[in-house]
Amino acid sequence: xxxxxxxxxxxxxxxxxxxxxxxxxxxxxxxxxxxxxxxxxxxxxxxxxxxxxxxxxxxxxxxxxxxxxxxxxxxxxxxxxxxxxxxxxxxxxxxxxxxxxxxxxxxxxxxxxxxxxxxxxxxxxxxxxxxxxxxxxxxxxxxxxxxxxxxxxxxxxxxxxxxxxxxxxxxxxxxxxxxxxxxxxxxxxxxxxxxxxxxxxxxxxxxxx
Amino acid sequence: xxxxxxxxxxxxxxxxxxxxxxxxxxxxxxxxxxxxxxxxxxxxxxxxxxxxxxxxxxxxxxxxxxxxxxxxxxxxxxxxxxxxxxxxxxxxxxxxxxxxxxxx
Amino acid sequence: xxxxxxxxxxxxxxxxxxxxxxxxxxxxxxxxxxxxxxxxxxxxxxxxxxxxxxxxxxxxxxxxxxxxxxxxxxxxxxxxx
Numbered sequence: 001x002x003x004x005x006x007x008x009x010x011x012x013x014x015x016x017x018x019x020x021x022x023x024x025x026x027x028x029x030x031x032x033x034x035x036x037x038x039x040x041x042x043x044x045x046x047x048x049x050x051x052x053x054x055x056x057x058x059x060x061x062x063x064x065x066x067x068x069x070x071x072x073x074x075x076x077x078x079x080x081x082x083x084x085x086x087x088x089x090x091x092x093x094x095x096x097x098x099x100x101x102x103x104x105x106x107x108x109x110x111x112x113x114x115x116x117x118x119x120x121x122x123x124x125x126x127x128x129x130x131x132x133x134x135x136x137x138x139x140x141x142x143x144x145x146x147x148x149x150x151x152x153x154x155x156x157x158x159x160x161x162x163x164x165x166x167x168x169x170x171x172x173x174x175x176x177x178x179x180x181x182x183x184x185x186x187x188x189x190x191x192x193x194x195x196x197x198x199x200x201x202x203x204x205x206x207x208x209x
Numbered sequence: 210x211x212x213x214x215x216x217x218x219x220x221x222x223x224x225x226x227x228x229x230x231x232x233x234x235x236x237x238x239x240x241x242x243x244x245x246x247x248x249x250x251x252x253x254x255x256x257x258x259x260x261x262x263x264x265x266x267x268x269x270x271x272x273x274x275x276x277x278x279x280x281x282x283x284x285x286x287x288x289x290x291x292x293x294x295x296x297x298x299x300x301x302x303x304x305x306x307x308x309x310x311x312x313x
Numbered sequence: 314x315x316x317x318x319x320x321x322x323x324x325x326x327x328x329x330x331x332x333x334x335x336x337x338x339x340x341x342x343x344x345x346x347x348x349x350x351x352x353x354x355x356x357x358x359x360x361x362x363x364x365x366x367x368x369x370x371x372x373x374x375x376x377x378x379x380x381x382x383x384x385x386x387x388x389x390x391x392x393x394x
Contacts, residue, residue: 096215096246106246110211200297204219204304213385225381228370230362233390238365241390250364252384262358264350265386272388280357280382287381289353294385306381 036061045196046071050089053192055185062086072167073189075182082148082171085179087186089193093156093165100135100156103163107154108139112169117141117150129157130194147174153183155190160202166190212296214247219300223307224282228252230259231273264289281306 035047045051054061059073072088095106101124108119122137134157141150148171155166168186170178213220213227220227229251231238238251252259257273260266263286265276277295279288279302288302351357361371376382 092212092215094211096211096217098218200300201219204300207308210385210387213383220383223381225383226376227383227385228364230384230386231389235363235365235367237390239367242365244391247365250366250368250370251390252362252364252370254362259360259362259384260386261349262351262360263384263386273386275388276386278357278384278386280376280384282376282379282381284356284377286351286353286355286357289351299383303381303383310381 043192048196049199050196051192051194052089052189055087055189057185059087059185077179082146082150082173083176085168085170085182087168087189088166089189090165090167091159091199093154093163093167095163098161098163100163103156104135104137104154107156107165108137111152111154111167112141112150115148115150116143116145117148118144119152122152122154127155129155129190132158134158142174148172149174151178153186159195159199160205162199162201166193210245210247210251212294213249214245216296216300217249220303223300223303224310225279225303225306230254230265232257232260232271279303279306282310 037045039045039051043051043053055073057075059075062072062074070088070090070092072086075085077083077085093103093107094110095103097103097106104122104124108122111117111119119139119141122139125136125138127134127136134155137152137154137156139152141152142148143150150172151170153168157164157166166186166189168183170182172178210229213229217227227249229238229247229249231251231253232255233241233253234255235253238253241247242251254260257266260273263276263278265273267274274291275293276289276291277299278286279299281287287306288299290298357372359372361369364370372382
């Protein structure tokens with residue numbers, strides 16, 4: 001009985017403490033520049049690093065980590081898991097080579113690794129992006145034990161000398177068909193994407209301040 | 210480790226080298242480095258004294274904790290940080306160390 | 314007073330040298346304890362360890378006076394970092 005009462009008191013204290021912390025942080029939080037800023041021309045900017053047109057049609061922004069220079073959107077469909085799509089801009093895509101073709105091979109060794117996906121060799125195609133030439137890799141991966149499949153379209157691009165990437169993945173049960181119309185949202189996102197300033201790595205090439 | 214591999218060409222520009230350290234046996238580390246495609250070494254330190262010296266071995270815990278150390282070329286410890294490597298912080302420091310080196 | 318101070322200087326230098334040598338020696342031989350963890354600004358200890366590349370890494374031979382060294386400690390192989 002006494003222990004129960006003590007526990008309740010602790011919980012109350014924790015709630016009051018949390019509220020206190022929140023209210024204390026409020027003025028600070030409003031003073032901080034929001035990482036995602038809406039612009040007048042319906043594009044958004046992310047941490048003043050880049051600008052893009054956010055997708056409509058049920059795409060949800062995920063993983064807003066302010067230390068992360070990447071951004072991702074997700075969409076769930078009615079059928080539940082595995083019926084899910086994600087697209088993202090990644091500042092540090094898997095792998096490490098500066099060459100696109102080598103990078104894509106390294107990339108697919110790591111991509112969705114925890115999902116136990118085995119990818120078919122990707123179909124590669126050179127593409128023209130606003131910032132120069134890129135490499136598009138399209139493939140399908142399968143998780144044979146659970147009967148899931150995933151369609152992946154990855155576009156490798158350059159920011160300075162580094163390789164960055166735009167990811168798109170769509171999960172479906174093995175028996176279901178992929179929804180290819182959805183990929184248009186991803187393509188629009190890629191086409192709208194512009195860097196606003198030299199990257200950390202480009203600035204690193206300058207003498208230290 | 211993959212992040213270090215990605216930055217190797219930059220470390221090279223700043224006259225820096227990189228290594229991982231764990232308490233695994235050499236054989237295990239060979240498999241791991243091959244799987245990741247690492248071209249830099251991972252140090253095998255089963256006894257764990259490097260972890261003790263650099264504050265990466267907590268008492269009563271068998272494995273190293275994640276921690277990054279930077280030693281300048283004159284043998285002085287310039288950086289100690291817990292957690293996964295903060296690559297941008299490390300690169301910024303190496304850039305400064307390289308400038309110091311050029312100035313000497 | 315001044316003369317006396319002057320005369321003690323060579324002995325002071327000798328003492329300092331002996332102390333320094335002692336410290337350097339202690340660095341090599343003292344068994345490691347948790348409270349021995351080095352801090353920023355201190356000199357790194359001398360070490361030699363086997364590597365994943367089938368080589369022996371020798372701090373003094375491979376890095377000292379040559380390269381800055383980044384060391385990342387990880388719990389175990391096949392853990393993400």
